[in-house]
Amino acid sequence: FFFLMIRRPPRSTQSRSSAASDVYKRQTQYREMAEVNLQKSLRIKYGSLNRIFKDYKSYQKEEEQQKAKVQKMKDEQKDSYDINKQEEVLEETQNMLPNCMTRLTDALRELESWLEENGEDPSLNESEDKPKAHDLISTVKEFINQLNEGTNQ
DSSP states (O other): OOOOOOOOOOOSOSSHHHHHHHHHHHHHHHHHHHHHHHHHHHHHHHHHHHHHHHHHHHHHHHHHHHHHHHHHHHHTTOOHHHHHHHHHHHHHHHHHHHHHHHHHHHHHHHHHHHHHHHTTOHHHHTOSHHHHHHHHHHHHHHHHHHHHHHHHO
16 A cells, blocks of 8 residues: 655745845845846856857868869879868768858857846856956957958958
8 A cells, every 4th residue: 555645835934034144145035146147147158159150260270171172183183082082071061161150150149249248247246257257258259350351452
C-alpha cells in the first residue's frame, strides 16, 4: 500500500513584523539578482559581438589564403578539376562574408542600444566588461569604416 502524505507548507512568517522583514529580504534578493542579470547580459552581448568579429576576420583570412591557393594552382597549371573545386571553396567563403557582416552589424547595434539603456546602472560601474564593451564597439566601428572605405575606392 502506498500512502500519500499531504503536508502543509511551513509557515515562514509568524507575525506581521516578520512578514515585512521577509518582503524586505526578497526585495534585496531581487535587486541582487537584477544586478547579476545585467552583468550577465552585458557579458553575453559582449561575447557575441567579439565572437562574430573574430569569425569575420577569420573568413577574410581564409578568403585571402584561398585566393592565393587558386592562383598558385593556376600558375602551376594543375588539373582543371582541382582548380574548379578550389574556386568553389573560395566562392563559399566569399558568400559567408556578407552574412557575417550582417550579423556583426546587428550584434554591434544590439550592444550599443543595450548600453544606452542600461549603461548608467550603478551595478555595471564595477564591471570590467563595460570598458571592454566600449573598446570593442569602437574597434568594430573602425573596422567597418575601413572596410567601407576600401570598397568605395
